[in-house]
Amino acid sequence: MADQETLLNLAADEAAVAAFLVGCGGRLVRDEADPAAYWLAVRPGSATHETYYVKVTWSVYPGQAPSVKFADGIGGPVTSTRAWPVIPGYRPTSFDICKPFTAEGFALHQEWQAGPDAWPTEGNPFLWVVEMLQYDLDNSYAGRAA
Amino acid sequence: MAIQEEAGTARPVRLITVQVSFPVSVKGPYRAQVPPQDTISSVRLAAMGHFEVSDGADYAYVLTHGGRDVPDAETVEQVAGEKDLVEFRLVKKVVQG
Numbered sequence: 001m002a003d004q005e006t007l008l009n010l011a012a013d014e015a016a017v018a019a020f021l022v023g024c025g026g027r028l029v030r031d032e033a034d035p036a037a038y039w040l041a042v043r044p045g046s047a048t049h050e051t052y053y054v055k056v057t058w059s060v061y062p063g064q065a066p067s068v069k070f071a072d073g074i075g076g077p078v079t080s081t082r083a084w085p086v087i088p089g090y091r092p093t094s095f096d097i098c099k100p101f102t103a104e105g106f107a108l109h110q111e112w113q114a115g116p117d118a119w120p121t122e123g124n125p126f127l128w129v130v131e132m133l134q135y136d137l138d139n140s141y142a143g144r145a146a
Numbered sequence: 147m148a149i150q151e152e153a154g155t156a157r158p159v160r161l162i163t164v165q166v167s168f169p170v171s172v173k174g175p176y177r178a179q180v181p182p183q184d185t186i187s188s189v190r191l192a193a194m195g196h197f198e199v200s201d202g203a204d205y206a207y208v209l210t211h212g213g214r215d216v217p218d219a220e221t222v223e224q225v226a227g228e229k230d231l232v233e234f235r236l237v238k239k240v241v242q243g
Contacts, residue, residue, distance in 0.1 A: 016169075024213060045213045045214070088241075089240070099240045100240060101240075116202045116205070117202075117204070117205075120170035122170055122171060122172050123168075123169050123170040123171045123172060124169040124170065125169070125170055127169040128169040128170045131169060131235060131237060132237065132238065132240075134213065135210060135213075135215075135237045135239070138210075138213040138214065138215075139210075139213075139214075139215045
């Protein structure tokens with residue numbers, strides 16, 4: 001469970017994330033059981049009939065990258081390959097995103113811990129992660145994973 | 147802002163306000179007034195200077211508008227149309243994975 005400082009920092013930043021998602025036709029929902037976990041409903045700009053559900057779980061905010069997983073629905077399991085979009089760096093069969101904005105990516109690539117790929121802790125990293133997800137959906141989306 | 151024509155009358159010169167946001171910075175948005183024919187490249191580079199970031203071997207910073215990746219060669223006017231203010235987001239485009 002995340003500490004109180006993390007929860008306070010998330011509470012300060014989540015409004016900007018929610019506003020961004022609404023502007024993109026999506027929405028933000030806080031998890032009912034874990035206050036440091038959020039669910040996103042997001043849509044690719046080229047396929048607005050498709051909705052993807054993303055679970056973003058923070059352990060320390062803003063100090064560490066979150067776990068990012070796609071699910072069949074809000075509150076659903078995060079173990080379905082069909083829940084994932086086809087985007088370079090997104091790995092539906094491994095249930096991870098191999099990019100330097102997820103906990104899974106940093107676990108796979110220790111070299112990202114320092115240098116230009118290091119996790120940013122200033123400003124609103126929650127919004128930064130969500131903007132990157134939406135950017136990939138809008139500009140690199142190639143359909144739903146089989 | 148205006149310039150003098152040969153006949154001595156003032157002709158208004160159009161400037162477009164550009165605003166670029168970048169979430170992981172303690173600085174506020176980058177704002178500038180630029181001529182319509184300025185390229186997106188020039189705005190992108192100025193914003194990157196403001197936010198103190200630079201492109202790397204495995205990533206590049208791009209400007210998005212309405213979710214769209216705006217090519218460097220486009221002009222501010224092409225994006226703004228008739229509007230006097232155009233807002234961009236600076237996004238780190240990561241190519242590795």
